[in-house]
Amino acid sequence: MKITSAEFLTGAVTSKQYPESTCPELAFVGRSNVGKSSLINSLLNRKKLVKTSQTPGKTQEINFFKINDDFIFTDLPGYGFAKVPQSIQKRWRKMIEDYLLRRKNLLAVIFIIDLRRSPSQLDLNLQRWLEAHRVEYLLVATKLDKLSQSERKKQKDKLNIAYFNEGERELLVYSSKSSRGRKELWGEITFRLEEFRGN
Ligand SMILES: Nc1nc2c(ncn2[C@@H]2O[C@H](COP(=O)(O)OP(=O)(O)OP(=O)(O)O)[C@@H](O)[C@H]2O)c(=O)[nH]1
Numbered sequence: 763m764k765i766t767s768a769e770f771l772t773g774a775v776t777s778k779q780y781p782e783s784t785c786p787e788l789a790f791v792g793r794s795n796v797g798k799s800s801l802i803n804s805l806l807n808r809k810k811l812v813k814t815s816q817t818p819g820k821t822q823e824i825n826f827f828k829i830n831d832d833f834i835f836t837d838l839p840g841y842g843f844a845k846v847p848q849s850i851q852k853r854w855r856k857m858i859e860d861y862l863l864r865r866k867n868l869l870a871v872i873f874i875i876d877l878r879r880s881p882s883q884l885d886l887n888l889q890r891w892l893e894a895h896r897v898e899y900l901l902v903a904t905k906l907d908k909l910s911q912s913e914r915k916k917q918k919d920k921l922n923i924a925y926f927n928e929g930e931r932e933l934l935v936y937s938s939k940s941s942r943g944r945k946e947l948w949g950e951i952t953f954r955l956e957e958f959r960g961n
């Protein structure tokens with residue numbers, strides 16, 4: 763995908779604040795600090811379009827970005843950061859769920875996990891929730907660069923079993939540091955955009 767433009771549209775907490783929904787949209791969802799914002803920057807080849815941080819809880823609203831004047835990426839707050847008070851976590855959860863259920867132009871969720879970690883209960887709950895509500899998702903395991911070659915394969919196999927139980931689906935691997943996996947992930951995204959347009 764050739765990126766000709768990528769601009770921040772707006773941040774939203776409630777559905778009233780969402781920008782108009784006339785073009786297809788993809789949402790980036792996952793645990794706090796997993797690398798959602800970094801993944802968007804890496805996909806778009808823009809180092810600082812989306813703010814990232816070593817401190818979890820950086821993204822606190824739903825941030826909308828218009829790409830190529832054609833489709834939208836949304837960066838969502840992460841879940842599961844212990845230092846964010848329960849009351850706020852509850853509010854974020856409602857904000858995320860409302861968005862995922864209401865956004866009519868949402869094509870798919872890019873569900874991001876850490877390749878190095880075993881699935882947490884929160885991740886498995888999100889997967890179950892997405893499936894129960896029939897929200898299309900693509901599972902992407904990031905931070906690939908932090909593992910050795912042999913560990914990569916081992917972890918990938920382990921996570922595929924944990925999430926998909928050796929079914930037909932498979933996760934994608936990614937590194938926002940080296941952009942490994944970029945072509946494959948764009949392939950999946952482009953496929954969905956074209957399918958949406960009926961090509
Ligand atoms: N080595 C390496 N570091 C990464 C990768 N992706 C993200 N990081 C680092 O992980 C930290 C968190 O990244 P963010 O992109 O801010 O994570 P986030 O999921 O948006 O975090 P919140 O908005 O707080 O939920 C930063 O220090 C990033 O540099 C990756 O693929 N490889």
Ligand SMILES: [Mg+2]
Nearest residue numbers: 798799820821
């Ligand atoms: Mg973020």
